[in-house]
Amino acid sequence: xxxYLEGRVAIVTGGFTGIGKAIALALAERGATIAVGxxxxxxxxxxxxxxxxxxxxxxxxxxxxxxxIDAFMDGxxxxxxxxxxxxxxxxxxxxxxxxxxxxxxxxxxxxxxxxGPFRMIxxxxxxxxxxxxxxxxxIGSTAATTAVADHAAYCASKSGLLGLNRAVALEGAPHGxxxxxxxxxxxxTEMFDSSMAIQASSAGRSSDEEIAALVAExxxxxxxxxxxLGALAAFLCHDDALGITMEDIQVNAGALW
Numbered sequence: 001x002x003x004y005l006e007g008r009v010a011i012v013t014g015g016f017t018g019i020g021k022a023i024a025l026a027l028a029e030r031g032a033t034i035a036v037g038x039x040x041x042x043x044x045x046x047x048x049x050x051x052x053x054x055x056x057x058x059x060x061x062x063x064x065x066x067x068x069i070d071a072f073m074d075g076x077x078x079x080x081x082x083x084x085x086x087x088x089x090x091x092x093x094x095x096x097x098x099x100x101x102x103x104x105x106x107x108x109x110x111x112x113x114x115x116g117p118f119r120m121i122x123x124x125x126x127x128x129x130x131x132x133x134x135x136x137x138x139i140g141s142t143a144a145t146t147a148v149a150d151h152a153a154y155c156a157s158k159s160g161l162l163g164l165n166r167a168v169a170l171e172g173a174p175h176g177x178x179x180x181x182x183x184x185x186x187x188x189t190e191m192f193d194s195s196m197a198i199q200a201s202s203a204g205r206s207s208d209e210e211i212a213a214l215v216a217e218x219x220x221x222x223x224x225x226x227x228x229l230g231a232l233a234a235f236l237c238h239d240d241a242l243g244i245t246m247e248d249i250q251v252n253a254g255a256l257w
Contacts (some may be wrong), residue, residue: 014090018189063116111146219254
């Protein structure tokens with residue numbers, strides 16, 4: 001694999017599961033030093049990433065907590081220096097309609113999915129601009145533009161992320177920093193499995209039946225895999241991808257959601 005990211009340091013929030021882990025592995029394959037932060041530190045995922053690269057840093061990180069972000073950044077700078085790449089992959093969802101939506105769950109989703117990326121960008125962008133090289137990748141969702149009623153907070157958070165991304169792209173543009181949103185449809189991850197279990201329970205059928213019904217509705221008759229997003233994110237970090245900025249790149253496999 002071409003090591004075009006040799007010497008680069010990449011932060012991946014939520015990088016121990018699903019899309020985040022796939023991106024971390026893809027960046028490691030291309031030579032980057034990987035810095036993973038998450039609220040949970042699963043031993044199996046730590047071992048997998050540790051085997052994938054000798055340049056691996058991890059520490060507990062809660063993107064809803066400024067003190068946690070400061071501690072993570074201090075640890076990273078001490079070990080490997082400032083970040084060249086930031087991937088905001090940490091995210092949560094909740095199945096609730098606007099009518100009767102729980103206040104706390106609304107605020108939690110917005111805080112992690114929207115304010116979390118803002119805090120991480122605020123922590124990394126100044127040094128990227130100072131060094132005149134940076135890549136920011138925000139994991140969004142097709143839910144930002146095509147919603148369903150019982151994911152109100154998630155849809156709102158991902159829509160807000162598009163606006164934040166555009167502002168960051170403009171701020172970074174004169175300084176060699178790009179900022180892009182990758183917006184996938186359903187991706188086969190742990191969060192997907194959990195969401196399908198909730199929907200299956202409501203519909204009175206098994207998770208396997210729920211997933212099979214969803215796949216049957218997809219134009220490509222399949223689920224997008226995390227490795228596909230890893231490959232895309234890795235390309236966006238190439239020197240030749242600097243011109244791709246302010247974009248909402250939808251990995252929708254032909255589906256609206």
